[in-house]
Amino acid sequence: MTIGNEDELEKLKAAGALVARTLQAMGQALEPGITTRELDQIGRQMLELEGARSAPELTYNFPGATCISIGxxxxxxxxxxRAIKAGDLINIDVSAELDGFFGDTGASFAVPPVSRQVERLCRDGRRALWTGIRAVRTGGDLAAPGRQIEAFARKNGYSLVRNLASHGVGSALHEHPTEIPTWSERSERRKITEGLVFTLEPFLSLGADWVEETGDGWTLRPPGGEPTVQYEHTLVATRNGPLVLTLA
Structure with missing residues (x-):
């Protein structure tokens, strides 16, 4: 969506802040022995306490309040x-509708002890996201964040999953502009307009460049099982640069 007034911005900020707090609480609850259903219940309770609705349930009838993936x-x-174990790499994606507006965020968490390679992957996944965010400019290319993210990935020896993209968000979970690449894509010619609300969510990997369904109709996995992380923020393009709506 494109923000039309201050009231819309304030409602988007509220939705973004809520999903950010929810993701933070779920991440803090991660420990060996907790099940993903128990973790999801923490997220559900936080959303419902604020009068919000799970966006994947509302939009797609997803069988859970949040998406939780175990590497x-x-x-x-x-x-x-399933119980989470020490050494697991977990991705949590939280999106919700609050007062008619949507926020969307996600992060990957490594449950200690993990290898230094996985620790570095998580650190660089966050760095890749912020590299893309810093490339957002009103009037600039919508392809610019992807170009910067790919340059970062190549420089540091990573691949990027190319069949999962960023997207517009705000009045719906997924809306125009659709399929925003988080890699360098020459065919991407769209521009970033003032007030545009969208996500950035690169999937940084130790070798994978695509994912496929595992058979349950939802879960996505690299064919080779390569460790892969995703970090996601919802942001709005302003004349003063990107405003991130999903900071805890």
Whole structure:
């Protein structure tokens, strides 16, 4: 969506702040032995306490309030009774509707102890996201964040998943502009207009460049099981630069 007035911005800020707090609380609750269903219930309770609704449930009838993926799964994992173990790489994606507006955020978490390679992957996943955010300019190319993210990935020896993209958000979970690449894409000719609300969510990987469904109709995994992380923020393009709406 494109923000039309201050009231819309304030409502988007509220939705963004709520999903950010929810993601933070779920991340803090991660420990060996907790199940993804228990973790999802923490998220559900926080959203419902504020009068919000799970966006994946509302939009797609997803079987959970949040998406929780245990590596090598990287996205859209269904909460269930599997217990998280030490060494797991977990992705949590939280999106919700509050007062008619949507916020969307996500992050990957490594449950200690993990290898230094995985620790570095998580650190650089966050760096890749912020490299893209800093490239957002009103009037600039919508392809610019992807170009910068790919340059970062190549410089540091990573690949990027190319069949999962960023997207417009705000009045719906997924809306125009659709399929925003977080890699260098020459065919991307769209511009960033003032007030445009969208996500950035690169999937940084130790070798994977695509994912596929695992068979449950939702969960996505690299065919080779390569460790992959995703970090996501919702932001709005302003004349003063990007305003990130999903900071805790």
């Amino acid at each position: 090598p799964d990287v996205a859209h994992g269904i909460p269930d009774d």
